[in-house]
Amino acid sequence: MKLNLYSFSIMRGGAGLAAKKFKTLSENILRSSVLIVCQDSASGFQFFKRLISFALLKLQFDGNPIKHSLNLFSYGPVLNSFKNLEKLHHIHWINNDTLSVFDFDKIPAGSIITLHDEWLYCGAEHCYNVKDENLDFVNGYFFLKKGTLGIHWNYIIWKIKLKKLSYRSDLIYTVPSTWMLERAKRSLILRNADVRLLPNPIDTDVFCPVTFNFLKKYRRKLGLSVDDFVLCYGAVGGKASYYKGSHLLEEALRILHKSISEINSKKIKIVIFGGKWKGTKESFGFKTYSLGHIANPAELALLYASIDCVVVPSLVESFGQVAAESMACGTPVVSFDCSGLKDIVIDGATGLLAQNYSADDLAAKLKIILMMSSTERKALGKKGREHVVNNFSYSVIEDQYKSIINDAALLKKQTVIPK
Known part of the structure; x- marks a missing residue:
């Protein structure tokens, strides 16, 4: 046939x-x-x-x-x-x-x-x-x-x-x-x-965790420290698409910045990808690195595996590709409790789910994952990879x-x- x-x-x-x-x-x-x-x-x-x-x-x-x-x-x-x-x-x-x-x-x-x-x-x-x-x-x-x-x-x-x-x-x-x-x-x-x-x-052979040495090397390449808490957001044409929820993420980051200490604010770094602009700037009180479009899956996997959390603020996702790929790399996800994301992000097990379309609750969930120990985040990441391997490989x-x-x-x- x-x-x-x-x-x-x-x-x-x-x-x-x-x-x-x-x-x-x-x-x-x-x-x-x-x-x-x-x-x-x-x-x-x-x-x-x-x-x-x-x-x-x-x-x-x-x-x-x-x-x-x-x-x-x-x-x-x-x-x-x-x-x-x-x-x-x-x-x-x-x-x-x-x-x-x-x-x-x-x-x-x-x-x-x-x-x-x-x-x-x-x-x-x-x-x-x-x-x-x-x-x-x-x-x-x-x-x-x-x-x-x-x-x-x-x-x-x-x-x-x-x-x-x-x-x-x-x-x-x-x-x-x-x-x-x-x-x-x-x-x-x-x-x-x-x-x-x-x-x-999901290609779980490409999207997989990396060793600590790879993590250090990649972060150093971006100008990041291993002690930074790195939060990542990515969407093709993210700001152009209302349903990708960038407006809610921006509001959540403003709320988060007001709710944490200056020390923690300096510790947080934001990495975004998927847009046309590349460079570094201050956004919502946090240093932000824009990597532009990433076409190579292996490079995208390295990014996912080298950060602490991926946030997917979409109002609707038929599946949730970014969430699944990042979890396959052992990185926990924060998203809204909606649409196809509910198949991927299991609240408290592979990541955290915020109340639908609430910037306040999204900020609260980001703060929770920020305050977790690295051991707790790694546990979420491990379960996340197991979930993707068992259901989407x-x-x-x-x-x-x-x-x-x-x-x-x-x-x-x-x-x-x-x-």
Whole structure:
């Protein structure tokens, strides 16, 4: 059995990097090469189509700061690849007009569709508004909605997806967290679908603890002392994305600075990565080191393993890649008690969970971990690595993925897509 894998990109973005990992796993399982269909080398005409979708999207305002996508057009090579019914098809990141909502009925029977966010069962939004308690993806979108101005794309796109997908029993959907699993199964679009849990794999051979000598060497390279308490935060475009919670972290750091002594303030150093700026400055009373974008996983792993704590202040994470990778390196995590992070951060065992979206409680949890002895933090880190190895390592996820591939192959043989 051969497999085609689809993703807007495999070079960037969390979904793209996850798709690349599943390429490796599928090649191990099938013992054959996997064809990747992506837009990394797409033409200018395809980019023009994306611009049209992007421009039309601007005709809606719904107060939700998360990214929205219309997906009005398909990338030609995707539809051409769908015609090969002898292969299995694993569909990952289909936004940026990789696969049009109008072509969802062309997805071959027995395909695997992996959700990296909530877009597939919502409207145009990639994550449902955390401030909206009326879950439209569960109760149904209506054409008129309070707070939505202009063309109500959320309703239109949701309606098309509902028509194209809700009847199909010949597809297998996967989600990376129990939080998403529960929400997907409640949604009107996927309520009767086969939805399964399949977390993103973590390379625990790359993301692993380092010796004390490596730690000293790396800290010295950054201008840090082994006696410093180093707090790390990382997110691609973190400040640009409201749901990454940088605004809450900044407020928490201001609160933390006011609540501790001057000695402890000088002891705390903050390292951030994922942005474009590199350099050193004072932020919120603490010396801050910005490392910019880190593309090399081994370098990122060394950073995680050489610090005392990683803070993930996200309001929503479909999985929690940063949390899982840092814990694999033996570094405890502080985050909010929300979304996919609840699968990864076990309060008091692998890290600390703050009350949802409370900067005050986030500051309190950071202070607790600051005041811990190094022995206590190492104990959290050890349990954190064990948790990641036991639940998210390549060997564990490969076994789960193999079962899904086998079921998809069987489903493909048994199913005929309704006309």
